[in-house]
Amino acid sequence: MSGLPFLSIITWAPFVSAVVIMFCARHRPLLVRWTATIGTGISLLASLWVYWAYDRVSAGFQFQETFALVPSLGISYFLALDGMSALMVLLTSIIIFAGVFASWTVKQRSQEFYALLLILVTGVYGVFVSLDLFVLFLFYEIAVLPMYLLIGIWGSSGEVRPQGIFGRAMGWTGVGTKEYAAMKLTLYLLFGSAFILVGILALFVAAGSRTFSFLELQSIRFDPSLQSWVFLAFYVGFGILAAIWPLHTWSPDGHASAPTAVSMLHAGVLMKLGAYGVVRVGMGLLPEATVQWAWLVGLIGCINIVYGALSAMAQTDLKYVIAYSSVSHMGVVMLGAATLTEHGLNGSVFQMFAHGIMTGLFFALVGLVYEKAHSRAILKMGGFGTMMPGIATAFTIGGLSSLGLPATAGFVAEFLTFLGAWSSAHPWWLFPGVFGAFITSLYVLRVTRYIFWGPKSDDPHFAHLPDAQGTEWAALGILVFVLVLFGVAPGLAIGPIDTATVPLLERLAPLMSAARTR
């Protein structure tokens, strides 16, 4: 069982298939797709196995693999995973596996598309399983960069352009086009990575320039004032990827412009990567600063929730609605983390997973709708439910999960977060959270009603719209199944998560009580 380097297999299987695709599957679209399926399939199976085999009793970091990379600087290829990262790896596997199916119909330059997509996924896996901060950062950048080409080449430009005086002024920056979005997303995220880098280096230096290992750094008590600013650096850096307000504006443009699988992967997994970073690296290494800055993280989380939801309501472009909903939901993740309570953190991590799946589902559906109707303008569409009942059903399920309806994963996550919020040092966080969930119900159902319900649109473009077909069902089916499964049996995920969050909180507990007495 422990003989195989599972984490390396998970991480590198997509990369290997990307290389195979690049060099061996030239101009053979079907082979490209099957190679991608096999590569991601291997990862999926391995991550399922790892998730299952993870020993919840002994907890801690398991499946460790170490290989000294640059010994003189204490850099090593150190992979391991705990309950939280196991879940994130599983999420990634699910999303990318579904994503491969969801983009089955990509015709233009499919070879490059799949290769880039798979390289991207390697980066994502790498971040989740790396315990060496340096290698983590390395994978982080890998996870960001292919996005530029993926969006730039296979993306779509929005129909809704900025208007008004400001809009005209901004028009020539290319707002709304895929090129603009791709550049903005990439640069913004790399901008964030600059903060992360500085933070990591600061810790490395403060720890005596010996090691980048998470575990070793964890055992060091850093100077509180150093912690304070390093935490902020991590928070801003990773937070940009988690779309914290007001650094979120890359996300709507980027997600709206990206092709289906990329939106799925990006909103579904990459944004989690940011939140994961804040929790794992920020909170894991800097306990004093965590307690010190929790108020900020939570406050911005609250802003995210409400602001994102209100913005989503104002959108008339379907993809923008979903994209802003991600901004809102990531607020829940950050809020949960900021509560510094067991349930809040569990909810936060669970929300990462739940939102990953639901937003993956959403983007898959939006992609399907767009592919068939060639429109993203909500107000133009109407009555699609009669023509594409399957898509409508899946969309509704995704929407319900998004608004936190029980029996979908979204509920458990939000519920736990709310519990955490109310028992945290800032109980009022509960209210924006709950209110945000209510606004979510407004815009989600509004969109559903406009697009799928009501009489059929008179527009001749929408006369014959087929329902999802073949492989598309596979993508939708997987996601809906997971969404409901984890909603009905949240223990599947909470168990492992708990093994990761409880030790984290144990480190924080004395500090928090100290802060309270002060």
Place this chain on the structure above:
Amino acid sequence: MGLQAYLVLSAVVFCLGLFGVITRRNTIGILLGVELMLNAVNINLVAFGRFRGDLAGLVFPVFAIAITVAEAALGLAIVILLFRVRRTVMADHLDLLRG
């Protein structure tokens, strides 16, 4: 006359040269400015050598002069080359490459 005076002299010459380089429109003039600067250096070196009683101060200018000659030759060659293709030796006309 002390060392100071030589140093001042060389500084003045150096600055004159630099001034020439900056202000002359004709490239030949600019080249002359450069020569002036390099010669100011030689004054310096020799003065230091003399006052310190050190031989290196006298050897150095020999090398410097040799190199200066090479540079001057090359500079003039370039100017001639330029005149052939561009029909001008005015420095401010030479802004094909910019930005």
Place this chain on the structure above:
Amino acid sequence: MTGTLATTLAPEIGLFVLAVVVLLIGVIQRGDQKRVVGWITGIGLLGVLGSTLRLVEGGSVGDGMFVNDGLAIFAKQLLLGAGVISILGSLTLGHASFSRRSAEYHFALLASLLGMMALVSARDLLLFFVAFELMSIPLYVLTGFLKRDEATSEAALKFFLVGTVSAAFIVYGISFIYGVTGSTAIDTIPRALAEGQPLTWLGMGLMLVGLAFKIAAFPFHMWVPDVYEAATTPFVAWLAVAPKAAGFVAIIRLYVAGSSASDTWLPVIVALAGVTTVAGNLMAIPQRNIKRLLAYSGVAHIGYMLIGLAALSDSGVAMVLFYLVAYLFGNMGAFMVVEAVARSERSEGIDAYAGLAQRSPLLALAMLIFLLSLGGIPFVAGFWAKLYLFLAAAEKGLYGLVFLGAVLTVVALYYYLLVARRMYIDAPVCSDRVRVPGLLGAAIATCAAGVVGIGVYPAPWVDLVKRVASALF
């Protein structure tokens, strides 16, 4: 003593002999010299490079005027390696003047190389100055090598003018230092600095200007874009790396290594690093000519290396050296691709790259790798390089500088990605492949292998540079 002399100076002697041979061939073989000179130079350089492997650290000549320490040997290998790659790229140059005056070109290049090799070993200001000029003067010649071209000669003149003025600054500075210390030995400088004579400071400042010109730090960089744009690309590829490497070694020797008063240079280097990084990156943004773009980005890279130098520590120096290696492969590779595309498209505009990925996927991939390396992206050399630099600066506590550099990396990626956009996103104008001559392809492949190799497994290189640098402190 002769034995030591021969072994210590083996590469220089070899290079000198090679240069003479090349010159003689040029004299003897009138008319079309074809590529034979190039081949001889290339193979000869490889031989010289091989001879450096046998150099003994610490070997010295002429009462310590010329010392082969680890740094010098490392730098020599770097310079020679860059020379080989450049020759590989220029072998297939199609200009008529290259066929006719091949010996001239290669002789100048070898002479300059000789100057650089002497410079990195120089421990005496006189040798230093002579080597510096030996390095510089052939570069002016090489810049203006395509005599018929309007831009070329203009660039040569500018390079020459600014160069000689800088040289004048250097030698003026040397004169002051000599005046204060009464000696031309570099070892005496720290003591003089410690004494706090204002003339020493003036002298060192003047020299720093000259060196800053050579490495092209802002605001002494202005010759760079013009020269890069006008000169032949394989030469530029080398010009962008070798003299700068030599210049850095000189700066390390004079201002950083082992100098007790070195911390006093901190504000200067920090300021230089800051403005150079900012200006280089910003000015690269609006460029439409790929060579100019690379020129400005090169300026920015110099800024990054100065960030590493600003650490004024062994790890800082080590990381600068590492950066130089990464920069060598990344930058030369990029210029080689530029050469390939320019030869096929007859354009050095960024627009010429439209749809390259669909026409020549491998070439586009290579360019992408080089650009990403320059941009500091993982799994290619530039990433580690940039990271190590920041690490060194962070150890010194220069977080402001690190942060500035890290943020400006984003700006840099903006213009690199603009090129990537042309190659990958935009539609191609025509669909035929870009034809890459075999040797040029080999040069590109070498660089790509270097970039990826270091990117994937940097440990041996890190160990090497750390060993080299630690000996200096």
Place this chain on the structure above:
Amino acid sequence: MMADVTALALVALLLPAVSFLILAVVVPLRRLGRPAAYVSLLCAGGALAAAALAWRGAAERSRLVWDWIPAEAGPLATIGVLVDHDSTSMLLLVALVAFLVQLYSIGYLSDELPYALGRYYTYQSLFAFSMMALVLAPNFVQLFIAWELVGLSSYLLIGFWYHKPAAARAAVKAFWTTKLGDVGLLIGIVMLWRHTGTFDLTELQAMVNSGTVAAAGLSVMTFCIYLGAVGKSAQFPLHIWLPDAMEGPTPVSALIHAATMVTAGVYLLHRTSWLFALTPEVLAIVVWIGALTALLAAVLACVQDDIKRVLAYSTVSQLGYMMAAIGAGFSAAGFFHLLTHGLFKALLFLGAGAVIHAVGSNDLSRMGGLVKRMPQTAVLFIIGSLALAGIPFFGGFLSKEDVLGTVWEGGHVVPFAILMLVAFLTAFYMFRVVFLAFFGAEALVAHAHAAAASSADHASAHGAGHGPGSHGSDGHAAGGHGIPHDPPAVMRLPLWILAVLSTMTGAYVTVSGPELFLGHLEHEPTSPAWLMPAAVAVAGAGIALAWLTYQRAVLDAERLASSMGVLRTAALAKFWMDDAFEAVYYRVFLGFSRMVGWLDRYIVDGVLNVVSEWTVVGGDKLRAMQTGRAQDYVVAVGAGLLAMLIWIGWGR
């Protein structure tokens, strides 16, 4: 025995779940329509049997729970069943009505396309499961989950004919409005958990009984929980969704929006009455809001011309009754009324459905004299109306009187007066419907398809378009059949069962008291002796007025109406409540969201764009420095030197 009861309850709970899963997953079966209906029906029947057995067996409180959300210190939340007298009574009601409605629907929706029918039964199964899970919830978490799921089923079933704009709108409105209440419920649950450390009802009750629950802040929590009930049980001001919910198929209205789901709020408050007892100030609010709701809805019911809307408002009104009783401190009376109301209101709705089915319209003015055409339906409807009016020996008599007595006992004189007035109005509007629909002149309206199409209410005015496949609008069926007639047996049977059960229970409890439903009560409300005659008299007066006005035409309906003046105008405008909500939604909410959207696009993002634009422009500006003239380069070198020397001098 105990284990058996919980097992039976579990069976009742899981059978609909199984049916839902089968129908949801096995798509081909669902697409077949009728077979899907039979599967669902079979499961509902089984659930009914199990629920009946459980009801008979339930003596002691017993529970069966499994861990649901794990946590370090034992499970955070559990799921399972909590079986006692109340829950099994409610379970039985739910199972019964669900089964009957599903049976009835086979007839009622016989013209639907197979796949739509399959969808309908899928939703029905989901609803039955969720409602039972709510009823049997052993803790607040499961209660909330089921609470939301019934809301979902309600949403889906209201929007069953989703191509109808009015239905789509009503579904969304229902969901939003109830969700607004649920926000309160969720907050209440979370706060209560923090306050007491548990979600479990049994544990909570034990804590309350032992007095270990601190009173401080508790009223906020109970009020929040009450908010959930306000939304779900359509209390003022969140009652606005229920009348619109009538856009759904009539059987759905009978099941969800009359008998079961809307009473969940009442059930919740009854379930947690020991908790609310700690916060009398909240209970006072409950009474007042209940009474107000009852009155408001009763007034509105009087002016409706749509038979289903009359029933809908009557439901709201009756929910107000139940709430008032709970608020008065004796929740059993409210719960009792819930149970009896469930039976007769389902009967009324299904009867109305039969009428609509036959006539092809909801509009009362299109009906008249139906007693001759459909005598059975008329009798059944009248039985239901009598029950609702509170006539002795019929279903609602004793429960209504209990409610009135309770409120009087609680010392709430004004609410009591209001409720008496409502009793009068109730009798009036129900018999207004009876007389208008079943008696009087036969309306000679051509039952054309066009009429059938616009069956629904004014809300659908703009939505004339029925897409292809729009094979059902309420009452569509009769369009082509010509003369109205009694419904087929499959629809009649449930009606009769309900009527008989309602009347039997009514008669039984009139004689022997409510123990049958409520088990043994510690203290019964002792209503004053004058109450029963007074209540019956009031009801009789209402019936009489209706008779005089609509049957005898002694009183002119128009004049009676206009004599009400402002009240009538207000009632016709639904007291502007819908308008107010709409204004808040469209003006305030959407307006605010647009503002945020604008802010995001042009300010938050705008700053970013401006900064990046400046960077680019800055590069361009810097580039201008590169003039191309060699001398300028030299100047730059000189300037650089100067700056550097100054900097060095400065540094020293």
